[in-house]
Amino acid sequence: MRRVVILGSTGSIGEQALDVISRHPDKFEVVALGTGRNAERLAEQATEFGVEHTGLGVDAAVQLARDVDADVVLNGITGSVGLAPTIAALEAGRTLALANKESLIVGGDLVKRLAKPGQIVPVDSEHSAIAQALRSGTHEEVRRLVLTASGGPFRGRTRDELHGVTPQQALAHPTWDMGRVITTNSATLVNKGLEVIEAHLLFDVPYDQIDIVVHPQSIVHSMVEFIDGSTIAQASPPDMRLPIALGLGWPDRLSNIGVPLDWTKAATWEFEPVDNDAFPALNLAKQVGAAKGTFPAVFNAANEEAVDAFHDGKISFTGIVDAVREVVDRHDGPAELTLESLAEAERWARAEAHRVFA
Numbered sequence: 454m455r456r457v458v459i460l461g462s463t464g465s466i467g468e469q470a471l472d473v474i475s476r477h478p479d480k481f482e483v484v485a486l487g488t489g490r491n492a493e494r495l496a497e498q499a500t501e502f503g504v505e506h507t508g509l510g511v512d513a514a515v516q517l518a519r520d521v522d523a524d525v526v527l528n529g530i531t532g533s534v535g536l537a538p539t540i541a542a543l544e545a546g547r548t549l550a551l552a553n554k555e556s557l558i559v560g561g562d563l564v565k566r567l568a569k570p571g572q573i574v575p576v577d578s579e580h581s582a583i584a585q586a587l588r589s590g591t592h593e594e595v596r597r598l599v600l601t602a603s604g605g606p607f608r609g610r611t612r613d614e615l616h617g618v619t620p621q622q623a624l625a626h627p628t629w630d631m632g633r634v635i636t637t638n639s640a641t642l643v644n645k646g647l648e649v650i651e652a653h654l655l656f657d658v659p660y661d662q663i664d665i666v667v668h669p670q671s672i673v674h675s676m677v678e679f680i681d682g683s684t685i686a687q688a689s690p691p692d693m694r695l696p697i698a699l700g701l702g703w704p705d706r707l708s709n710i711g712v713p714l715d716w717t718k719a720a721t722w723e724f725e726p727v728d729n730d731a732f733p734a735l736n737l738a739k740q741v742g743a744a745k746g747t748f749p750a751v752f753n754a755a756n757e758e759a760v761d762a763f764h765d766g767k768i769s770f771t772g773i774v775d776a777v778r779e780v781v782d783r784h785d786g787p788a789e790l791t792l793e794s795l796a797e798a799e800r801w802a803r804a805e806a807h808r809v810f811a
């Protein structure tokens with residue numbers, strides 16, 4: 454029986470995690486639930502799963518991750534606000550099933566230093582796919598990682614054609630049903646940029662050995678190419694319950710989770726290169742990832758503000774990445790990455806982003 458804390462329980466990841474757990478009551482016990490503001494849904498979940506410990510807001514999330522006796526903490530909070538709960542879970546010695554990619558990306562080496570080998574299990578679908586594929590070889594045998602990207606709702610459009618797209622159009626993801634921020638990030642390809650940094654940090658593979666390929670069907674979730682020319686890909690219909698189940702149960706697989714691919718029907722899987730002119734976020738993300746220090750945190754914080762500004766009608770769709778680039782370009786970056794310098798860089802980036810929007 455694994456005791457599980459779910460942070461962000463009312464969100465897309467959190468609700469699907471509870472669905473996974475409801476299929477395996479003999480394997481998991483939910484011991485704590487945390488969320489942002491949705492007290493009503495939180496209370497319903499606590500009643501349904503018989504959970505004693507619940508809390509609202511990030512301070513409660515930290516407390517639940519640190520103080521409730523548990524084996525696994527699933528961090529399904531959105532945004533870099535998830536950093537403190539990630540740190541709390543790692544310091545408390547819990548296995549961290551990590552959906553909140555932002556905390557690893559902004560925390561970088563600070564988070565990595567806290568994590569024992571195997572303590573972070575990726576939930577992000579691409580990174581779960583890579584973790585599964587890496588079971589086929591050693592680190593020395595890896596030649597490159599290939600992350601797949603759906604391309605989002607605007608795949609195939611030119612930069613000019615992207616300028617006037619609406620928030621509603623940006624939220625119409627072709628293959629995944631997810632929260633507002635990550636769905637918008639998929640449309641700009643900021644999500645894929647964040648995922649390149651996430652892959653670098655999780656798997657210790659240099660940036661020049663991490664490639665992206667657009668795969669509109671979202672069936673191949675990522676691949677690992679090995680030195681002998683073999684490529685191992687993980688494929689399954691787009692359903693986050695599979696990587697969530699692996700995150701909670703790692704290294705074991707659970708039955709009754711996903712529907713497998715139907716090989717009796719004709720199907721086509723496409724792969725195409727990223728259009729970096731229309732979607733400049735990916736190259737910018739690689740740049741900030743390589744710069745390290747507070748640059749990834751500045752990139753992410755500026756993007757979080759820009760996504761809100763886009764949904765509030767203050768900036769255009771292409772204005773999101775333009776604003777992020779401007780903030781990144783103005784950032785000097787401190788010599789040393791500490792929790793204090795990180796917090797200060799984030800504050801600065803959010804304020805600077807608003808100066809760009811003004």
Ligand SMILES: NC(=O)C1=CN([C@@H]2O[C@H](COP(=O)(O)OP(=O)(O)OC[C@H]3O[C@@H](n4cnc5c(N)ncnc54)[C@H](OP(=O)(O)O)[C@@H]3O)[C@@H](O)[C@H]2O)C=CC1
Nearest residue numbers: 461463464465466488489490491510511530552553631632
């Ligand atoms: N959804 C998906 O399929 C995937 C998501 N991810 C990652 O997983 C994370 C969650 O995404 P998703 O589930 O889509 O997001 P949602 O917006 O659907 O859910 C976010 C959750 O975080 C909670 N939350 C927000 N702010 C705070 C806070 N300050 N303190 C505590 N809890 C807070 C929300 O609570 P409330 O509802 O009360 O506001 C909600 O429960 C993100 O990092 C995303 O990038 C990665 C891969 C796939």
Ligand SMILES: CC(=O)[C@@H](O)[C@H](O)COP(=O)(O)O
Nearest residue numbers: 577578602603604605639644
């Ligand atoms: C399901 C998941 O892991 C998301 O991060 C997904 O990858 C988003 O799709 P994009 O490939 O469009 O970013």
Ligand SMILES: [Mn+2]
Nearest residue numbers: 577578579648
């Ligand atoms: Mn992903």
